[in-house]
Amino acid sequence: SQQGEEDPQALSIQEGENATMNCSYKTSINNLQWYRQNSGRGLVHLILIRSNEREKHSGRLRVTLDTSKKSSSLLITASRAADTASYFCASVTGGFKTIFGAGTRLFVKA
Amino acid sequence: DAMVIQNPRYQVTQFGKPVTLSCSQTLNHNVMYWYQQKSSQAPKLLFHYYDKDFNNEADTPDNFQSRRPNTSFCFLDIRSPGLGDAAMYLCATSRAGTSGRWLYNEQFFGPGTRLTVL
Numbered sequence: 001s002q003q004g005e006e007d008p009q010a011l012s013i014q015e016g017e018n019a020t021m022n023c024s025y026k027t028s029i030n031n032l033q034w035y036r037q038n039s040g041r042g043l044v045h046l047i048l049i050r051s052n053e054r055e056k057h058s059g060r061l062r063v064t065l066d067t068s069k070k071s072s073s074l075l076i077t078a079s080r081a082a083d084t085a086s087y088f089c090a091s092v093t094g095g096f097k098t099i100f101g102a103g104t105r106l107f108v109k110a
Numbered sequence: 111d112a113m114v115i116q117n118p119r120y121q122v123t124q125f126g127k128p129v130t131l132s133c134s135q136t137l138n139h140n141v142m143y144w145y146q147q148k149s150s151q152a153p154k155l156l157f158h159y160y161d162k163d164f165n166n167e168a169d170t171p172d173n174f175q176s177r178r179p180n181t182s183f184c185f186l187d188i189r190s191p192g193l194g195d196a197a198m199y200l201c202a203t204s205r206a207g208t209s210g211r212w213l214y215n216e217q218f219f220g221p222g223t224r225l226t227v228l
Contacts, residue, residue: 004152030214042114042200042219043153088152092214096141096160096206097167100152 004091004101012107019076021104023089024069032065032072033090037103043088046074081110113137114220116201122226123191131186131223133201140207142184143217144176145200153200159184160206191227198222 004025013019025032031050035043049056049065049072056063062075076083089101114135123129133142141160145153157166159178173195175187188195202217 033216035219040198040222040224042221043202043217045216045218048216090217096143096158096165096214098143098155098217100154102152 004089004099006087006089006101006104008104009102010105010107012109013079015079015081015108015110017079019079019083019106019108021074021087021089021106023072023074023101025072025089025091025099025101026070027091027093029067029091029093031092032063033092034061034063034072034074035088035090035100037086037088039085046087076106079106079108081108084108114201114203114218116199116220116223118223119221120224120226122228123188124228125193126190129188129191129225131188131199131201131225133184133186133220134182135201135203135218136182137203137205137218138181139203139205139218140181141204142178143202143204144174144184144186145202146195147198147200147222149197156186188225191225193227196225196227198224 006023033048034046037043047058047063049063060077065072086103086105088103091099117132143158144156147153156170177185200222201220204215204217
């Protein structure tokens with residue numbers, strides 16, 4: 001399968017806790033992106049990290065990238081009930097090829 | 111507001127009856143993508159346009175075609191839908207270019223069209 005891998009598949013936490021999701025990919029990338037998808041809706045872009053970057057922050061989001069291990073992680077700090085959604089990583093290689101990971105379903109309990 | 115619009119949001123078709131899904135954008139992006147997403151799965155790239163250049167993914171069935179008559183619009187044609195083609199179809203756009211090296215940027219997604227095949 002060309003699909004990237006993410007873990008965990010599902011994550012349930014209490015409001016205020018941190019959530020960490022991991023992503024692995026198979027080939028050299030131009031960049032890696034994280035998206036959120038609420039049930040039955042389109043994807044919303046969260047953050048993009050380029051292959052020459054190692055860490056990036058955006059509000060409560062922190063993304064790391066380890067190209068030697070072909071892996072990335074997304075940390076959501078101080079989670080809220082509104083963060084409940086599916087989270088996907090997407091590896092982008094040359095020629096616009098975009099491969100999404102299997103996704104992590106996050107449930108934040110109020 | 112600049113956005114990506116997909117019509118219709120829900121489409122029901124019969125087995126074997128051609129169907130066309132549409133996507134339009136007001137972002138003036140030069141790249142448009144079509145993805146297929148089946149229930150509880152990741153989106154899967156079918157093809158993309160970079161300006162007028164069409165690029166098909168190797169494993170996209172011949173049953174799926176696309177047209178981009180201008181920068182703003184892109185269509186997905188399914189020539190003979192089968193039951194296995196029931197899915198959410200997502201359109202996305204991005205801006206790409208070169209500045210010494212290729213710059214691929216974030217993709218903006220439409221709300222999707224949910225296709226049911228009877």
